[in-house]
Amino acid sequence: MLSNRVGTLLLTALAPAVWGTTYLVTTEFLPPGRPLLAAVVRALPAGLALVAVTRRLPQGVWWWRALVLGALNIGAFFALLFVAAYRLPGGVAATVGAIQPLLVALLSAGLLGQRLSARTLIAAVTGVAGVSLLVLRAGARLDALGVAAAAGGAVVMATGVVLSKRWGSPAPLLATTGWQLVAGGLLLLPVALLTEGAPPVPTATNLAGYAYIAVIGSAFAYALWFRGIQLLTPTDVTFLGLLSPLVATALGWLALGQELSAAQGFGAIVVLGSLVAAQSRRRGQGAKDADDAKNTHVTLGTSPAAATVAATNSPDTTRS
Numbered sequence: 659m660l661s662n663r664v665g666t667l668l669l670t671a672l673a674p675a676v677w678g679t680t681y682l683v684t685t686e687f688l689p690p691g692r693p694l695l696a697a698v699v700r701a702l703p704a705g706l707a708l709v710a711v712t713r714r715l716p717q718g719v720w721w722w723r724a725l726v727l728g729a730l731n732i733g734a735f736f737a738l739l740f741v742a743a744y745r746l747p748g749g750v751a752a753t754v755g756a757i758q759p760l761l762v763a764l765l766s767a768g769l770l771g772q773r774l775s776a777r778t779l780i781a782a783v784t785g786v787a788g789v790s791l792l793v794l795r796a797g798a799r800l801d802a803l804g805v806a807a808a809a810g811g812a813v814v815m816a817t818g819v820v821l822s823k824r825w826g827s828p829a830p831l832l833a834t835t836g837w838q839l840v841a842g843g844l845l846l847l848p849v850a851l852l853t854e855g856a857p858p859v860p861t862a863t864n865l866a867g868y869a870y871i872a873v874i875g876s877a878f879a880y881a882l883w884f885r886g887i888q889l890l891t892p893t894d895v896t897f898l899g900l901l902s903p904l905v906a907t908a909l910g911w912l913a914l915g916q917e918l919s920a921a922q923g924f925g926a927i928v929v930l931g932s933l934v935a936a937q938s939r940r941r942g943q944g945a946k947d948a949d950d951a952k953n954t955h956v957t958l959g960t961s962p963a964a965a966t967v968a969a970t971n972s973p974d975t976t977r978s
Contacts, residue, residue, distance in 0.1 A: 678905025687867025705839025732842025
């Protein structure tokens with residue numbers, strides 16, 4: 659059981675690691691001033707491709723549930739993410755977004771009945787402190803709209819993670835991922851056209867950036883992310899999101915030649931420490947989490963077998 663959990667954590671961690679490249683791709687590859695266009699391109703093509711491949715549509719209540727989850731996890735989150743990326747330095751946006759584990763812990767206690775431990779609260783606060791040391795710069799420009807967008811993105815994503823766990827889709831993983839990407843993309847499309855107008859003619863560099871965020875940043879990463887939500891607790895999953903600013907900082911150093919200070923190195927250690935503390939378990943706690951996950955599926959009308967089938971449809975064996 660322990661090795662299975664570690665393997666699931668490592669696979670799920672690939673998603674926020676990939677998302678850590680978003681700021682670099684946005685600033686270096688995408689046209690400036692088009693955050694909603696970037697959000698639409700990231701969501702809609704990947705979602706349509708997954709729906710076409712799985713040939714599975716929502717049934718019953720999952721029509722409106724897919725719409726709600728698509729709005730939270732994809733539509734609203736992508737829009738707010740790209741607005742924050744364009745209006746704020748990456749360090750400010752990442753620091754504000756690091757409150758997400760704390761929000762998920764609070765929502766999980768209220769909606770899923772999970773115990774809110776002191777260890778989780780301390781790890782969440784420590785994670786925010788570590789991210790601020792890692793990426794926040796003195797004199798960083800604070801744009802009110804950008805800060806609001808970053809905070810709003812953390813709120814909607816935290817809500818989406820908890821509701822995804824609470825509702826537990828009975829459909830294959832790739833189908834559920836596709837529904838949410840399509841729903842989010844369709845919600846964003848008219849807003850993007852009304853606020854940003856017709857898209858500009860893309861360059862080869864733009865096309866490469868759009869292809870990356872759609873295929874790798876959405877289809878691949880979100881499939882792993884939703885698989886993790888199925889198999890782990892929401893708090894376990896969302897703490898992995900702290901890897902995003904860690905990867906973003908490393909890419910700035912490796913690809914852009916940015917210098918790393920001693921404070922940033924200490925911040926990276928603090929972030930990793932909070933991750934380890936959040937994922938560690940007391941004796942017998944792992945079994946209790948597994949029972950809780952099973953009871954959640956039964957209560958919500960989704961069998962554990964459905965979760966197993968969904969997991970087998972994840973792209974674990976096809977990733978490059």
